[in-house]
Amino acid sequence: MKKSKYYNLVLAALFASMIFVLTFFVKIPAPLGYIHLGDSAIYLAASLLPTPYAIAAAGIGGAMADVAGGYWAFVPVTFIVKILLALVFSSKGEHVLGFRNIIAPIICFAITVFGYFAFEIFYYGNAAYYEMLLNLIQAVGSAIVYYLFAAVFDGAKLKNRFATAG
Secondary structure (H helix, E strand, C coil): CCCCHHHHHHHHHHHHHHHHHHHHCCEEEECCEEEECHHHHHHHHHHHCCHHHHHHHHHHHHHHHHHHHCCHHHHHHHHHHHHHHHHHCCCCCCCCCCHHHHHHHHHHHHHHHHHHHHHHHHHCCCHHHHHHHHHHHHHHHHHHHHHHHHHHHHHCCCHHHHCCCC
8 A cells, every 4th residue: 555745754754753862862972972873773764765755864863963962063974974874775675674775784884984984084183093993883783783673574574564655
């Protein structure tokens, strides 16, 4: 059954909220910022929602966490990086963990690490190399959480409940 664009909009808003919460409230402090699991919610949103809704949820949810945390300089970078993360996934197919979505988090490692590094080398200087390691840890942790939730969704056949308008 096809759902309306309003249904997709509501789901995108819910995912943006979940991305914000998992980024802002569920975080591990690090010397120059923090490590979070918000990217796992971005991966899940991008696996379930049509692309325009997924990228809106990803960009808004991630950027709002930076705004709330006072990381103003990172807002534009986060917005762009999170949109790019969502673009790697596909909501097509019957399963959350289709072939594309199994390899997508690996591509997201590079987007996260190098996307932030390109900004942080100018912002932090040599400390950006240390931040690369933290960003890699964040990307790996988010991928693991995504794989776990995606497997649960597929096992419970929940993808059909998210059947959305294209």
